[in-house]
Amino acid sequence: MSHSFLRGAFLAGAALVAVSSQAMAADATLTIESWRNDDLKVWQDTIIPAFEKTHPGIKVVFSPTAPTEYNAALNAKLEGGTAGDLISCRPFDTSLALFQKGYLAPVTDLKGMDTFSDVAKSAWITDDGKSLFCVPMASVIHGFLYNKSVFESEGLTPPKTEAEFYALLDKIKAKGEVAPLDIGTKDQWEAATMGFQNIGPNLWKGEEGRKALIAGKEKFTDKPYVEAFEELAKWKPYLPEGYEAQAYPDSQNLFTLGRAAIYPAGSWDIAAFNAQADFKMGAFPPPVEKAGDKCYISDHTDIALGMNTKTKNPEAAKAFLEWLATPEFADIYSNALPGFYSLSNHPVTVKDPVAAEFLGWRKTCESTIRNSYQILGRGTPNLENELWNVSAQVMNGTLTAQQAAEQIQKGLDSWYKPAAK
Amino acid sequence: MASTQTAELPRAQIAGRRGRFPWHVVVFLAPATLIYTVFMVYPLLDSLRLSLFTRDEAGVESFAGLANYAALFFDPQWSDRFWNALGNNVLFFAVHMLVQNPIAIGLAALLALPNLRFTNTYRTLMFTPTLLSVVIIGFIWKLILSPTWGVAKSMLGTVGLGSLFAPWLGQEHSALITLALVSVWQWVGMPLLLTYAALLNIPDSLTEAARVDGAGQMTIFWRIKLPLIWPTIGMVTILTFVGNFNAFDLIYVAQGALAGPNFATDILGTFFYRTFFGFQLQLGDPTMGAAVATIMFLIILAGVMTYFYLVQRRLQRYEL
Secondary structure: OOOOHHHHHHHHHHHHHHHHHHHOOOOOEEEEEEOOHHHHHHHHHHHHHHHHHHOOOOEEEEEEOOHHHHHHHHHHHHHHOOOOOEEEEOOOHHHHHHHHOOOEEOOOOOOOHHHEOHHHHHOOEOOOOOOEOOEEEEEEEEEEEEEHHHHHHHOOOOOOEHHHHHHHHHHHHHHOOOEEEOOOOOOOHHHHHHHHHHHHHHHHOHHHHHHHHHHOOOOOOOHHHHHHHHHHHHHHHHOOOOHHHOOHHHHHHHHHOOOEEEEEEEOOHHHHHHHHOOOOEEEEOOOEOOOOOOOEEEEEEEEEEEEEOOOOOHHHHHHHHHHOOOHHHHHHHHHHOOOOEEOEOOOOOOOOHHHHHHHHHHHHOEEEOOOOOOOOOOOOOOHHHHHHHHHHHHHHOOOOHHHHHHHHHHHHHOOOOOOOO | OOOOOOOOOOHHHHHOOOOOOOHHHHHHHHHHHHHHHHHHHHHHHHHHHHOOEEEOOOOOEEEOOOHHHHHHHHOHHHHHHHHHHHHHHHHHHHHHHHHHHHHHHHHHHHHOOOOOOOHHHHHHHHHHHHHOOHHHHHHHHHHHHOOOOOHHHHHHHHOOOHHHOOOHHHOOOOHHHHHHHHHHHHHOHHHHHHHHHHHHHOOHHHHHHHHHOOOOHHHHHHHHHHHHHHHHHHHHHHHHHHHHHOOOHHHHHHHOOOOOOOOOOOOHHHHHHHHHHEEOOEEOOHHHHHHHHHHHHHHHHHHHHHHHHHHHHHOOOOOO
16 A cells, blocks of 8 residues: 555666666766667677777667656656766657757767768757757668468468558458457557558658648648548457557567567567567558559658767767767668668668568658657647557547547647748 | 543653753654655655746746646646546545455454464465565556456456456556556555454454354444444555555556556556656656646645544544
8 A cells, every 4th residue: 555656766766876886887888878678689799799899998888778768767867967878869859858958969070970861860950950969870661561471371462552451451350360450559659650650651641741730731630640540440450359458569479479460560670570480571561542652651760879968988979979970880780670770871781681671662662750750749748649649549449530630639739830831 | 442642741741850951852853853854854845846836948947836736727738637637546546445445344354253264374365465566466467467368368268258358458448447456456455454453452352242142243243343443444544545646656567657548547646757757758847747746745635634634533432
């Protein structure tokens, strides 16, 4: 009965102290704050050794937090002065806020920043385009992964159009052996990220729609957005039984155990799936409405690395950030973590076939980023968090597409006034 | 069950015979007062102060009066979530009062029966969940109830009730009740032990006298034992109230800080956490969080005071 906050806060505090005193043990030890706990092994075994080999005297520790808790934990650590030296940056407004509060050091003048395109930098630059505050690391692409052995045994082929997509799902459902579409709504974010933002760009025409939202020319209650929610509602009958209580790791395990056919994915899943699944995977981009329509993919600038202004080893931290701009890093990162695509201009050959498949869509489809991040991610209620909630509710059947769209627009209207009309 | 009235000592006796200032009282009180002030009173007052301020984008604090409270109660963005959390919290408390405490009293009454064997074993088994970490409890129950991997479905299936299974933690109408029952399962040991101890304190002569007068076990419980343990039940009630309105950990472990689905399991603790620390892309708002914490404090204070003034004073205590 005596579950008190104090106890929890005290334990968390003690853990922080333990972590930070560990970090201060050696002179030039860099601690990286990140939300990529899935990548811990790759950082420890591949990326960090490669850096330490060429930079003797600098030790690097990768210290990730659970993705959903990352920002809250990071903010608390930054305010308490216990955050690591290098800080993984979410794109756009979240990191911009950290920069404005003086927690992130400008990195504009570091060596090698010209190897990043303007698009890559746009996610971590001030509104006036003058100060870059994080070094771009990687983007992730959305699409669908499928179990090749299920497809082959049934003689199925990846769909190109929406009609083909649902026909395919119907076939798998009729067979009844595996779940046709593998996504759950318990953790909520998958519904928005791997659902709404995955299939949506085809409907709102990628960047065109995203910019129109920012300019106030389009609203979430307009047809493309309502249609995106309607699509999600149509997924309901194809989801695994009890998907309302299915968390993200459950979905991942269902797919890698071969109990689901199609997995609405982010390319970041590829690395973990390669390690766990004993069948071959394939991938297809979000189906378009009619054959021959232009396709759009969510190619989201997702991760960058910034420097804590309070770091005790600014020179070592700068050396690490500059290393991120080298061809060596681009190659190591893209191949050690298939599914994360380096944002620098160095030509990189992605060796993993599935990751290369995702990357190939950049040539045939137009890229866009998630519409809830740039500028629209600044207010309260937070658009991204709201999208999680309503997308999950649409898939649960507790909100209709129209209601979801209205709720989102209402929240946005409450604080966002488009610049000039 | 002694009366709580303390006999009043004459002032002169406290102050010593010559009427000197009672330094020893100060010395004895100082350590506790000091520690309590540093770790409880000061943080409490400082968070009250913080709730009257607001922070701009650069993190500079400025005085804002009651603006945070006004937003919390009247700005639909905040108030919808706040009232939702408060309502859920009341329901969470109600489940504990209606399920946990009656079960605990019933089990205590059974354990206190004179001829029961293996009393210690039962008592230990029932108290074990209370000793486990909430993180473990949350994780175990999440696994048990998981529609994908859980045993709940197959266990219901073996007794022919498979159709009753639903993804309880994922449905808006069942998630909160499910978690409240998990919490009941975990914490039932506490009121159980307290009432059990109170029951053991009842002298055998009373129950024996009742039996001589022809009362059965049921009559003895309802007419003799229960009236004697009302003060303990009152204390259990107030502990449950304080515990439930401060609850946070189980919801956080099982559903995350977003307290899904659609905030159906959001209670004041998780609401406070999201406000104060932020969640995913929503940044933390320490001043607003302090306002939420203050309201939580006032709710608990009001509940406890109501109890002490209206209930505690009317409870009859018997000198045994």
